[in-house]
Amino acid sequence: MTETTRSAGTQAANNQPVASVTGPATGGTGAPRSDRPSTGRTVHRDARREAPDLSDPVFELADLSVSYGGYQAVRDVTMTIGRRQITAMIGPSGCGKSTVLRCFNRMNDLIPGTRVTGKIAYHGQDLYADDVDPIEVRRRIGMVFQKPNPFPKSIYDNIAYGPRVNGVRKGLDDIVEEALTGAALWDEVKDKLKDSALALSGGQQQRLCIARTIAVKPEVILMDEPCSALDPIATAKIEDLMHQLAATYTIVIVTHNMQQAARISDRTAFLTADVDEAGERHGRLVEYDETTTIFTTPADKRTEAYITGRFG
Numbered sequence: 001m002t003e004t005t006r007s008a009g010t011q012a013a014n015n016q017p018v019a020s021v022t023g024p025a026t027g028g029t030g031a032p033r034s035d036r037p038s039t040g041r042t043v044h045r046d047a048r049r050e051a052p053d054l055s056d057p058v059f060e061l062a063d064l065s066v067s068y069g070g071y072q073a074v075r076d077v078t079m080t081i082g083r084r085q086i087t088a089m090i091g092p093s094g095c096g097k098s099t100v101l102r103c104f105n106r107m108n109d110l111i112p113g114t115r116v117t118g119k120i121a122y123h124g125q126d127l128y129a130d131d132v133d134p135i136e137v138r139r140r141i142g143m144v145f146q147k148p149n150p151f152p153k154s155i156y157d158n159i160a161y162g163p164r165v166n167g168v169r170k171g172l173d174d175i176v177e178e179a180l181t182g183a184a185l186w187d188e189v190k191d192k193l194k195d196s197a198l199a200l201s202g203g204q205q206q207r208l209c210i211a212r213t214i215a216v217k218p219e220v221i222l223m224d225e226p227c228s229a230l231d232p233i234a235t236a237k238i239e240d241l242m243h244q245l246a247a248t249y250t251i252v253i254v255t256h257n258m259q260q261a262a263r264i265s266d267r268t269a270f271l272t273a274d275v276d277e278a279g280e281r282h283g284r285l286v287e288y289d290e291t292t293t294i295f296t297t298p299a300d301k302r303t304e305a306y307i308t309g310r311f312g
Protein backbone atom coordinates (compact mmCIF):
# COMPACT_ATOMS: atom_id res chain seq x y z
CA MET A 1 0.00 0.00 0.00
CA THR A 2 1.30 3.44 -0.80
CA GLU A 3 0.90 6.38 1.52
CA THR A 4 1.01 9.91 0.27
CA THR A 5 0.53 13.35 1.78
CA ARG A 6 -0.07 16.04 -0.83
CA SER A 7 -0.04 19.77 -0.98
CA ALA A 8 -0.38 22.03 -4.00
CA GLY A 9 2.46 22.44 -6.44
CA THR A 10 4.96 19.99 -5.01
CA GLN A 11 5.43 17.78 -8.06
CA ALA A 12 8.05 18.06 -10.79
CA ALA A 13 7.03 17.98 -14.44
CA ASN A 14 6.80 14.58 -16.02
CA ASN A 15 5.74 13.50 -19.46
CA GLN A 16 5.62 9.76 -19.00
CA PRO A 17 3.78 7.82 -21.65
CA VAL A 18 0.60 6.25 -20.39
CA ALA A 19 1.04 2.51 -20.09
CA SER A 20 -1.73 0.42 -21.57
CA VAL A 21 -3.23 -2.15 -19.28
CA THR A 22 -4.75 -5.47 -20.14
CA GLY A 23 -5.89 -7.16 -17.00
CA PRO A 24 -8.59 -9.56 -15.93
CA ALA A 25 -12.06 -8.12 -15.66
CA THR A 26 -13.02 -7.11 -12.15
CA GLY A 27 -16.19 -5.69 -10.88
CA GLY A 28 -19.51 -6.53 -9.34
CA THR A 29 -20.02 -7.47 -5.76
CA GLY A 30 -22.63 -9.48 -3.98
CA ALA A 31 -25.01 -12.33 -4.49
CA PRO A 32 -25.88 -13.97 -7.80
CA ARG A 33 -28.43 -11.77 -9.49
CA SER A 34 -31.12 -14.43 -9.70
CA ASP A 35 -31.06 -14.72 -5.87
CA ARG A 36 -31.60 -11.02 -5.33
CA PRO A 37 -34.94 -9.45 -4.57
CA SER A 38 -36.11 -6.97 -7.20
CA THR A 39 -36.70 -3.34 -6.25
CA GLY A 40 -39.37 -3.08 -8.93
CA ARG A 41 -37.55 -0.11 -10.49
CA THR A 42 -36.86 0.18 -14.17
CA VAL A 43 -33.73 1.60 -15.71
CA HIS A 44 -33.83 3.57 -18.94
CA ARG A 45 -30.25 3.20 -19.99
CA ASP A 46 -29.55 4.10 -23.62
CA ALA A 47 -30.04 0.79 -25.46
CA ARG A 48 -27.58 1.87 -28.15
CA ARG A 49 -24.75 1.74 -25.65
CA GLU A 50 -22.71 -1.43 -25.29
CA ALA A 51 -22.90 -3.49 -22.11
CA PRO A 52 -20.34 -2.26 -19.57
CA ASP A 53 -17.05 -4.07 -19.74
CA LEU A 54 -14.16 -3.62 -17.31
CA SER A 55 -11.55 -5.58 -19.27
CA ASP A 56 -9.87 -2.33 -20.35
CA PRO A 57 -9.87 -0.27 -17.16
CA VAL A 58 -8.94 3.38 -17.03
CA PHE A 59 -8.75 3.60 -13.23
CA GLU A 60 -8.20 0.91 -10.61
CA LEU A 61 -8.69 1.96 -7.00
CA ALA A 62 -7.44 -0.34 -4.25
CA ASP A 63 -8.18 0.43 -0.58
CA LEU A 64 -8.29 4.15 -1.30
CA SER A 65 -8.71 6.20 1.87
CA VAL A 66 -8.74 9.99 2.18
CA SER A 67 -8.30 12.10 5.31
CA TYR A 68 -8.70 15.81 5.86
CA GLY A 69 -6.38 16.67 8.73
CA GLY A 70 -7.14 14.06 11.38
CA TYR A 71 -10.53 13.09 9.92
CA GLN A 72 -10.74 10.07 7.64
CA ALA A 73 -13.56 11.00 5.26
CA VAL A 74 -13.34 7.93 3.01
CA ARG A 75 -12.12 4.47 3.93
CA ASP A 76 -10.92 1.55 1.76
CA VAL A 77 -12.62 2.14 -1.56
CA THR A 78 -11.81 -0.49 -4.18
CA MET A 79 -13.32 -0.16 -7.65
CA THR A 80 -12.47 -0.25 -11.34
CA ILE A 81 -13.58 2.34 -13.91
CA GLY A 82 -14.16 1.10 -17.44
CA ARG A 83 -13.06 2.89 -20.60
CA ARG A 84 -15.63 5.03 -22.40
CA GLN A 85 -18.23 4.25 -19.81
CA ILE A 86 -20.32 6.51 -17.65
CA THR A 87 -19.80 5.64 -14.01
CA ALA A 88 -22.12 7.25 -11.47
CA MET A 89 -21.39 7.70 -7.78
CA ILE A 90 -24.47 8.03 -5.60
CA GLY A 91 -25.08 8.10 -1.85
CA PRO A 92 -26.27 10.33 0.97
CA SER A 93 -24.74 13.71 1.68
CA GLY A 94 -21.28 13.52 3.25
CA CYS A 95 -20.52 9.92 2.26
CA GLY A 96 -17.44 11.01 0.33
CA LYS A 97 -18.54 11.00 -3.32
CA SER A 98 -16.84 14.29 -4.18
CA THR A 99 -13.79 13.32 -2.15
CA VAL A 100 -13.33 10.13 -4.20
CA LEU A 101 -14.05 12.01 -7.45
CA ARG A 102 -11.34 14.55 -6.66
CA CYS A 103 -8.79 11.73 -6.29
CA PHE A 104 -9.22 10.78 -9.96
CA ASN A 105 -7.41 13.93 -11.08
CA ARG A 106 -5.61 14.82 -7.86
CA MET A 107 -7.77 17.85 -7.17
CA ASN A 108 -7.49 16.90 -3.50
CA ASP A 109 -3.84 17.96 -3.75
CA LEU A 110 -5.16 21.52 -3.74
CA ILE A 111 -6.74 21.09 -0.29
CA PRO A 112 -3.98 21.53 2.31
CA GLY A 113 -3.70 18.68 4.81
CA THR A 114 -5.37 16.10 2.59
CA ARG A 115 -3.87 12.64 2.92
CA VAL A 116 -4.48 9.92 0.36
CA THR A 117 -3.57 6.29 1.11
CA GLY A 118 -4.06 3.11 -0.83
CA LYS A 119 -3.68 3.04 -4.58
CA ILE A 120 -5.23 4.70 -7.58
CA ALA A 121 -3.85 3.53 -10.89
CA TYR A 122 -4.50 5.27 -14.21
CA HIS A 123 -3.88 2.82 -17.04
CA GLY A 124 -1.81 0.83 -14.59
CA GLN A 125 0.32 3.80 -13.53
CA ASP A 126 0.28 4.98 -9.92
CA LEU A 127 -1.45 8.38 -10.18
CA TYR A 128 0.16 9.51 -6.93
CA ALA A 129 3.73 8.43 -7.76
CA ASP A 130 6.34 11.07 -6.99
CA ASP A 131 7.26 11.58 -10.65
CA VAL A 132 3.71 12.18 -11.88
CA ASP A 133 2.90 15.80 -12.72
CA PRO A 134 -0.54 16.75 -11.34
CA ILE A 135 -0.93 19.47 -13.98
CA GLU A 136 -0.59 16.88 -16.75
CA VAL A 137 -2.95 14.60 -14.82
CA ARG A 138 -5.58 17.35 -14.83
CA ARG A 139 -5.10 17.95 -18.54
CA ARG A 140 -5.86 14.32 -19.28
CA ILE A 141 -8.56 14.07 -16.64
CA GLY A 142 -10.75 17.16 -16.79
CA MET A 143 -13.43 18.27 -14.38
CA VAL A 144 -16.81 19.97 -14.64
CA PHE A 145 -18.21 21.43 -11.43
CA GLN A 146 -21.63 21.77 -9.86
CA LYS A 147 -21.95 25.46 -10.59
CA PRO A 148 -21.04 26.56 -14.12
CA ASN A 149 -17.87 28.61 -13.76
CA PRO A 150 -17.04 30.31 -17.06
CA PHE A 151 -14.20 32.82 -17.01
CA PRO A 152 -15.30 36.47 -17.34
CA LYS A 153 -14.12 36.43 -20.92
CA SER A 154 -15.66 35.93 -24.34
CA ILE A 155 -17.11 32.57 -25.34
CA TYR A 156 -14.19 32.14 -27.76
CA ASP A 157 -11.55 32.97 -25.17
CA ASN A 158 -13.07 30.60 -22.63
CA ILE A 159 -12.60 27.70 -25.03
CA ALA A 160 -9.23 28.85 -26.38
CA TYR A 161 -7.86 29.39 -22.87
CA GLY A 162 -6.70 25.81 -22.19
CA PRO A 163 -5.14 25.21 -25.61
CA ARG A 164 -3.34 28.58 -25.35
CA VAL A 165 -1.97 27.68 -21.91
CA ASN A 166 -0.72 24.45 -23.52
CA GLY A 167 1.14 26.51 -26.12
CA VAL A 168 -1.25 26.08 -29.04
CA ARG A 169 -1.14 29.15 -31.32
CA LYS A 170 -2.41 27.84 -34.66
CA GLY A 171 -5.78 26.39 -35.57
CA LEU A 172 -7.54 27.87 -32.54
CA ASP A 173 -10.65 28.71 -34.57
CA ASP A 174 -11.04 25.04 -35.50
CA ILE A 175 -10.39 23.90 -31.92
CA VAL A 176 -13.05 26.31 -30.61
CA GLU A 177 -15.59 25.19 -33.20
CA GLU A 178 -14.85 21.51 -32.60
CA ALA A 179 -15.15 21.82 -28.81
CA LEU A 180 -18.38 23.84 -28.98
CA THR A 181 -19.82 21.37 -31.49
CA GLY A 182 -18.77 18.48 -29.25
CA ALA A 183 -20.58 20.13 -26.35
CA ALA A 184 -23.73 20.68 -28.46
CA LEU A 185 -23.44 24.46 -28.15
CA TRP A 186 -22.02 25.59 -31.50
CA ASP A 187 -25.33 26.33 -33.22
CA GLU A 188 -26.46 28.50 -30.31
CA VAL A 189 -23.29 30.60 -30.04
CA LYS A 190 -21.55 30.57 -33.43
CA ASP A 191 -22.72 34.11 -34.21
CA LYS A 192 -21.70 35.58 -30.87
CA LEU A 193 -18.31 34.09 -30.10
CA LYS A 194 -16.98 37.48 -29.00
CA ASP A 195 -19.80 38.00 -26.49
CA SER A 196 -19.21 37.45 -22.80
CA ALA A 197 -19.71 33.85 -21.65
CA LEU A 198 -21.41 35.29 -18.57
CA ALA A 199 -24.36 36.37 -20.75
CA LEU A 200 -25.26 32.74 -21.52
CA SER A 201 -27.99 30.86 -19.66
CA GLY A 202 -27.00 28.47 -16.85
CA GLY A 203 -27.43 25.42 -19.06
CA GLN A 204 -25.45 27.03 -21.88
CA GLN A 205 -22.74 28.02 -19.41
CA GLN A 206 -22.48 24.41 -18.23
CA ARG A 207 -22.16 23.19 -21.83
CA LEU A 208 -19.53 25.91 -22.34
CA CYS A 209 -17.63 24.50 -19.35
CA ILE A 210 -17.85 21.03 -20.91
CA ALA A 211 -16.57 22.51 -24.20
CA ARG A 212 -13.72 24.18 -22.29
CA THR A 213 -12.87 20.83 -20.74
CA ILE A 214 -12.86 18.89 -24.02
CA ALA A 215 -10.90 21.64 -25.85
CA VAL A 216 -7.68 20.32 -24.27
CA LYS A 217 -8.52 16.79 -25.45
CA PRO A 218 -8.70 14.92 -22.16
CA GLU A 219 -9.38 11.21 -21.93
CA VAL A 220 -11.61 11.42 -18.87
CA ILE A 221 -14.27 13.93 -17.78
CA LEU A 222 -15.16 14.08 -14.09
CA MET A 223 -18.49 15.72 -13.30
CA ASP A 224 -19.47 16.79 -9.80
CA GLU A 225 -23.25 17.21 -9.79
CA PRO A 226 -23.16 19.03 -13.14
CA CYS A 227 -26.92 19.49 -13.37
CA SER A 228 -27.83 20.42 -9.82
CA ALA A 229 -28.02 24.14 -10.66
CA LEU A 230 -29.98 23.56 -13.88
CA ASP A 231 -33.66 23.32 -14.80
CA PRO A 232 -35.10 20.05 -16.22
CA ILE A 233 -34.74 21.14 -19.86
CA ALA A 234 -31.11 22.15 -19.46
CA THR A 235 -30.53 18.95 -17.48
CA ALA A 236 -31.98 16.82 -20.29
CA LYS A 237 -29.64 18.54 -22.77
CA ILE A 238 -26.61 17.77 -20.60
CA GLU A 239 -27.73 14.15 -20.20
CA ASP A 240 -28.12 13.79 -23.99
CA LEU A 241 -24.71 15.34 -24.38
CA MET A 242 -23.20 12.91 -21.91
CA HIS A 243 -24.44 9.98 -23.98
CA GLN A 244 -22.73 11.49 -27.01
CA LEU A 245 -19.54 12.23 -25.10
CA ALA A 246 -19.32 8.66 -23.80
CA ALA A 247 -18.52 7.51 -27.34
CA THR A 248 -15.20 9.31 -26.97
CA TYR A 249 -14.58 9.96 -23.28
CA THR A 250 -14.64 8.08 -20.01
CA ILE A 251 -17.02 9.88 -17.66
CA VAL A 252 -17.33 9.67 -13.88
CA ILE A 253 -20.23 11.62 -12.42
CA VAL A 254 -21.34 12.38 -8.88
CA THR A 255 -25.07 12.91 -8.72
CA HIS A 256 -27.71 13.29 -6.03
CA ASN A 257 -30.33 12.50 -8.60
CA MET A 258 -30.87 8.74 -8.66
CA GLN A 259 -33.08 8.91 -11.73
CA GLN A 260 -30.23 10.65 -13.47
CA ALA A 261 -27.78 7.92 -12.46
CA ALA A 262 -30.26 5.30 -13.71
CA ARG A 263 -30.80 7.15 -17.00
CA ILE A 264 -27.25 7.90 -17.95
CA SER A 265 -24.76 5.54 -16.37
CA ASP A 266 -23.37 2.13 -17.27
CA ARG A 267 -22.14 1.35 -13.78
CA THR A 268 -23.12 2.79 -10.41
CA ALA A 269 -21.22 2.96 -7.14
CA PHE A 270 -23.28 3.38 -3.98
CA LEU A 271 -21.43 4.89 -1.02
CA THR A 272 -22.63 5.53 2.47
CA ALA A 273 -21.15 6.89 5.71
CA ASP A 274 -20.67 4.22 8.40
CA VAL A 275 -20.09 5.01 12.06
CA ASP A 276 -17.12 3.07 13.49
CA GLU A 277 -16.45 1.77 17.04
CA ALA A 278 -15.10 5.20 18.04
CA GLY A 279 -18.28 6.90 16.84
CA GLU A 280 -16.59 8.47 13.78
CA ARG A 281 -18.27 8.52 10.38
CA HIS A 282 -16.34 7.30 7.36
CA GLY A 283 -17.48 7.08 3.77
CA ARG A 284 -17.49 3.50 2.47
CA LEU A 285 -18.28 1.91 -0.86
CA VAL A 286 -21.23 -0.38 -0.22
CA GLU A 287 -21.85 -1.75 -3.68
CA TYR A 288 -20.59 -1.24 -7.22
CA ASP A 289 -22.14 -2.93 -10.20
CA GLU A 290 -23.87 -2.44 -13.50
CA THR A 291 -26.46 0.30 -13.14
CA THR A 292 -29.30 -2.02 -14.12
CA THR A 293 -28.34 -4.39 -11.30
CA ILE A 294 -27.92 -1.65 -8.70
CA PHE A 295 -31.36 -0.24 -9.47
CA THR A 296 -33.26 -3.50 -9.91
CA THR A 297 -31.57 -6.25 -7.89
CA PRO A 298 -28.97 -4.71 -5.56
CA ALA A 299 -26.98 -7.15 -3.41
CA ASP A 300 -26.88 -5.02 -0.26
CA LYS A 301 -29.91 -4.06 1.84
CA ARG A 302 -28.48 -0.56 2.33
CA THR A 303 -28.36 0.00 -1.43
CA GLU A 304 -31.92 -1.21 -1.76
CA ALA A 305 -33.08 1.05 1.08
CA TYR A 306 -31.39 4.05 -0.52
CA ILE A 307 -32.60 3.58 -4.04
CA THR A 308 -36.14 2.86 -2.92
CA GLY A 309 -36.08 6.07 -0.88
CA ARG A 310 -36.20 4.50 2.58
CA PHE A 311 -32.82 5.85 3.65
CA GLY A 312 -30.65 8.90 3.02
Ligand SMILES: Nc1ncnc2c1ncn2[C@@H]1O[C@H](COP(=O)(O)OP(=O)(O)OP(=O)(O)O)[C@@H](O)[C@H]1O
Pocket: 068, 073, 091, 092, 093, 094, 095, 096, 097, 098, 099, 100, 111, 283
Ligand atom coordinates in the same frame (compact mmCIF):
# COMPACT_ATOMS: atom_id res chain seq x y z
N1 LIG B 1 -11.94 20.31 2.46
C1 LIG B 1 -12.44 19.58 3.46
N2 LIG B 1 -11.94 19.70 4.71
C2 LIG B 1 -12.43 18.96 5.73
N3 LIG B 1 -13.43 18.06 5.61
C3 LIG B 1 -13.96 17.91 4.37
C4 LIG B 1 -13.50 18.65 3.25
N4 LIG B 1 -14.22 18.28 2.16
C5 LIG B 1 -15.09 17.35 2.59
N5 LIG B 1 -14.93 17.12 3.91
C6 LIG B 1 -15.70 16.17 4.74
O1 LIG B 1 -15.53 14.88 4.17
C7 LIG B 1 -16.76 14.16 4.20
C8 LIG B 1 -17.12 13.77 2.78
O2 LIG B 1 -17.41 14.96 2.06
P1 LIG B 1 -17.76 14.93 0.49
O3 LIG B 1 -18.02 16.35 0.09
O4 LIG B 1 -16.75 14.17 -0.23
O5 LIG B 1 -19.12 14.10 0.52
P2 LIG B 1 -20.26 14.02 -0.59
O6 LIG B 1 -20.81 12.62 -0.52
O7 LIG B 1 -19.74 14.48 -1.91
O8 LIG B 1 -21.31 15.05 0.00
P3 LIG B 1 -22.44 15.92 -0.73
O9 LIG B 1 -23.34 14.93 -1.41
O10 LIG B 1 -23.12 16.64 0.38
O11 LIG B 1 -21.75 16.84 -1.69
C9 LIG B 1 -17.78 15.08 4.86
O12 LIG B 1 -17.87 14.74 6.22
C10 LIG B 1 -17.17 16.46 4.69
O13 LIG B 1 -17.57 17.31 5.72
